[in-house]
Amino acid sequence: MSKHFTVLKKETIDFLNPHDDGIYVDATFGSGGHSFEIVSRVDSKVIAFEVHEPSIVDFQSKDHTLKSKICLINRNFSEIKNVLRELQINLIDGLVADLGWSLDQLESVQGLSYQKLNDDLDMRLNSNLLVCARDILNAASKDELSEIFARYADFFGKDNSILVQTIRNFRSNRLFLHVRDLVQVCDRAFNLKEIKSKSRRHNIYARVFQALRVKVNEEYENLEKLLVDSLEFLKSGSRVCVISFHSGEEKIVKSFLDRYTRKNQVSVISKSSDGIFLRPSVDELIQNLRSRSAKLFVYEKL
Ligand SMILES: C[S@@+](CC[C@H](N)C(=O)[O-])C[C@H]1O[C@@H](n2cnc3c(N)ncnc32)[C@H](O)[C@@H]1O
Known part of the structure; x- marks a missing residue:
């Protein structure tokens, strides 16, 4: 239901x-x-x-x-x-x-929830779309990534550059595949493991995931x-x-x-x-x- x-x-x-x-x-x-x-x-x-x-x-x-x-x-x-x-x-x-x-969709579509660590980083709500979230994370240029996180999730200045740099560091070793990869990047970029406030952590994950979802689904x-x-x-x-x-x-x-x-x-x-x-x-x-x-x-x- x-x-x-x-x-x-x-x-x-x-x-x-x-x-x-x-x-x-x-x-x-x-x-x-x-x-x-x-x-x-x-x-x-x-x-x-x-x-x-x-x-x-x-x-x-x-x-x-x-x-x-x-x-x-x-x-x-x-x-x-x-x-x-x-x-x-x-x-x-x-x-x-x-x-x-x-x-229901946020729970059922692969990659939309940052809590489902083993999901594919897909985020497409319509299978006709060609590009999914992991394609963007693996291939977008520094400027493109920076624009995505500024425009779609209000990450500006230092937060924006740290996030983009952490994504680029991650993909220089291996490809983004699963939700846990992006969660790991958020943890590293913003030191989330050290942050006690659950709502602050939620705010970061939610905005990072939202930015990609908005981009993927145009x-x-x-x-x-x-x-x-x-x-x-x-x-x-x-x-x-x-x-x-x-x-x-x-x-x-x-x-x-x-x-x-x-x-x-x-x-x-x-x-x-x-x-x-x-x-x-x-x-x-x-x-x-x-x-x-x-x-x-x-x-x-x-
Ligand atoms: C918040 S829900 C709407 C809920 C609806 N008013 C109800 O009472 O059940 C938004 C819906 O719009 C669909 N949707 C989002 N973007 C769309 C688009 N560009 N074209 C068509 N449907 C879209 C989503 O798949 C989702 O089912």
Whole structure:
């Protein structure tokens, strides 16, 4: 059974404000929490994207009365333009993107969890991708590695150069193959064995692994493409709800909103005392602590 809790389900679909006879896009189907919430509220169709094949198989095996309202497609959301054209859809009534990966995936895909020391350093959520994490670690140049850890995990200055140098030292003796190899590099680079604070150690491992996962799965490029390409399909007045989980995703959403607000193409709806996003309620945090880093951005197409 899926361990995934759909984050900000009610708030997201309240903001989306779906109506009957609409066509909505769920860019990140997962176990379908947002899609099913839409079709259970209104008599509409959802076009859903999902790159992770097991989620597709899981959906196909589901027995759900509203399943026929969801058209689940095993394609990357960065292909939204082509997919909607292939389906002969010119306009959509709204879009939801709940970014990142579910807990099930983090546990099942080889190389995503730093705790599974014997896993292959793969990290591909879609087997069509050609380059996996160990290929990058074994072959990327010093500058490329430096950019990956700065851009995708905020390792700058001394931390960045120590990490990159330790990777290069490691691979001068042997190839990166398993999770334990990268864990060993983190331990050496940041002296993690000496650090008592579990959260500091977790922070380093999580960021190093995240940087590679984002790079391998081209997450930022895909997100930028989704946001820009969906604009031409969104009806005027329709809404987009994006849930981000870390600062890199957030930067892309904010930069998009900044550019397209100035071009008068979108208007931000989700304003709160925290900024231009909303956070999960305390009740949701109590139920699902993993939702604590979620931020919901909502904008309207003008
Ligand atoms: C956080 S989960 C979404 C959970 C979903 N809202 C639910 O309630 O179950 C994100 C999902 O998006 C998928 N995904 C991530 N990037 C994608 C992309 N570029 N194209 C299509 N699916 C993607 C992941 O495989 C994952 O299943």
